[in-house]
Amino acid sequence: MSTVMEQTKPATEEHPIAPYLRMDRIPHIWCPTCGIGTVVKCYATALGESEVDLDKVSIVSGIGCTGRVAGYMKLDAFHTTHGRAIPFATGLKLGRPELMVTVFSGDGDLVGIGGNHFIHAARRRMDLLVVLVNNFIYGMTGGQNAPTTPLTARTSTMPYGNFEPPFNLPHLAASCGATYVARWTCLHTRRLTRSFKEAIARKGFRFIEVIAPCSTLYARLNRLGTGFNLMQFYHDNAEIMHGADPSKVDIGYQDKIVCGKFVDEELPTMLELMNAHYEKTLGDKYVPMSPEGGMIHDPDQSRDREEVAASRRDD
């Protein structure tokens, strides 16, 4: 005979990560045994421990399950169109260079429809932290094949098993020019948090792939149990190999997952390249955009929008 949990001694304590979350939207929509919440927890912890100015952190998500992350984080949050989180983030960063912009989205969003933007942002060394939660599937829309779905895995659009070779994401990122490339699973909470902290402290195009379980779609369609079983799989089959050659860390179906930090270099970012170049070619004539951004705002203008609109009515 089961009963509803009795409230024995209601404490006023809230989860330590609550200041980073929009608590009025918790509980979140992610399924039981989904790993996205864990990744959010690690990222928020890393933000806190990095002591960055949270007012200057912007988070941009695309569409999909992971795309909902922006909606739950208490930062300037942008839930944009499918695949376009990276160029949106590029606009944010270039419009106000002092912002620290994180892109948090899923595998289908970032390297499927968003593939073109991914490779160019890496090539340019846009100063973005890109967190890609890889659940090997398009979860939100019901389990379709993704560019990361391993060979032979079943999905709703490959009902007889996937025959398309998937991306090797660290290889893709590294070969396009990302200067920090790491992969973890969401089981590796502490290492993932440490990786986030490292990436937050660095500049340039930083890419962290996090393998996360998808219970309702990937696990169910492939009869792998639930996300819990996938976590046990990560436990037994993840291998940490820092500095591994990114071209060799493919993920086969229910095969070993090589984790670790694969690339960590320091190279000038896009803005640094731009500034250095214009200073060299234009000298004194170069006027860089200030770090506070290109907004032209009249500080004396104490009128608000209604007054402005009203005054124009009278013109």
Add this chain to the structure above:
Amino acid sequence: MKYWRRPLDLDQVKVPRGEVVIIAERCKGCGFCVEYCPKDVLVMSDKFNRKGYHPPEVVKNGECVNCGLCEMICPDFAIFSVSADEGSEGETAAEPVGSVRQGEAAKEDDN
């Protein structure tokens, strides 16, 4: 989790003590905390929360070492640990070490 060898300075190191706080109404019964607690302090209870999930409960009072793994791994922000050592604040000193406390019930999202 068992140690595969006994640490040589085990008698010199003060093992921290912690207290698990479970926000039962937020739990979705995934089982990660139960599986990965290094001291096996938790089990899935057979009680239900309001949404019909089985939250965890502490079965080994006094053995939580405040490692914080449950806090890190819970995808639903429904469990965390606090220090139960003397000298840490407030209510903890007077209570049995390693017990569970009910955290704040999750606010219903009306939308």
Add this chain to the structure above:
Amino acid sequence: MKTDPAGVLTGTHYLDGDFACGEGAMAAGCRFVAGYPITPSTEVVERISRRFPMIGGTFIQMEDELASMAAVVGASWTGTKSLTVTSGPGFSLMMENIGLGAMMETPCVVVNVQRGGPSTGLPTMTGQADMMQARWGSHGDYELIAMSPQSPQEAFDLMIDAFNLSEIYRVPVMFMTDECVGHMTEKVVIPPAEEIEIVPRILTRTPPEDYLPYRANGNDVPEFARAGDGYRFHTTGLTHDERGYPVMSAECQEKCVHRLINKIKNNADKIVRFEEEETDGADVVLVTYGITARVAQMGAQLARERGVKVGMIRLIVVWPFPEKRIRELADKINAFVVPEINYGQIVLEVERCAGGKAGAILVPHGGGGVHDPNDILDAIMGAVK
């Protein structure tokens, strides 16, 4: 307020329409441009990329038009006035993110230097066949503003107005020029900076604890907070409530989307703009816009020489359409004659508003050139009968 003088190239210039358009953007305070090359619009960004490093602006050539529009919407959220420039095929690609800009209520300007279409069409030759697309191109219900200049001078002047309108109404503004205006070189007078009035980005004065990103004051336009100022807002392309949080319900859709429509519809009188001449007592009224307006002048003149009373309405703001004025005139005249470089787009609006009381006669042109004034004359003479 007066614009930032750094962007104003005061003086008398001999510029083509594309360059004038770029100068207009810089004079208006635009400081972020993301674009992708496409004939015949490329000169706008070439001009901007040359001058921006000297005035504190950032130009980036993105990998495609979808990225360009996304970057423009993103940059606008930092409070920076943002612009992108394209032509027909790129305009089609940008549509999803124009919708995002409309839903998120992001001020920005999109220049479409129209060319012959559809598809790759006539890349180096003029057209006016994207006019309906400017209004209806993205999916779903929304309203925005579209303008049409007829000369390089107007390409400069109206850009400033386009940015101002986008700031007041927090809406993307489509700047619909065409290859003819874009590639024609004429005298352009750029006034001193003190004479250029701009509407700067208006930031909310509500403190962060009380701020709701989509709570609209009386005039349907919410207050803007920019990224990095500590407001920690959330904005989304999903149907959202006043907090900016997605809410999937019909009630929320009604509240959210209907307001987007009303924002422009209820203020249409303040936004609509056209030039009218000799419509008093006219039998036929020409309705034109862009380069065709200049050709139509000749057609009207030829008709007047034959004794026909011809008036003309030149649309400067094409969307929202000046329904009221067309309805008023429909009661008094024989017919409207609508020459446009397409097979019938704005004429449909004229016909709708005329309501059968006056004819709406299209003078089509497939693109690749401008009308022969005699064709317009023939249409006017036909309308008189």
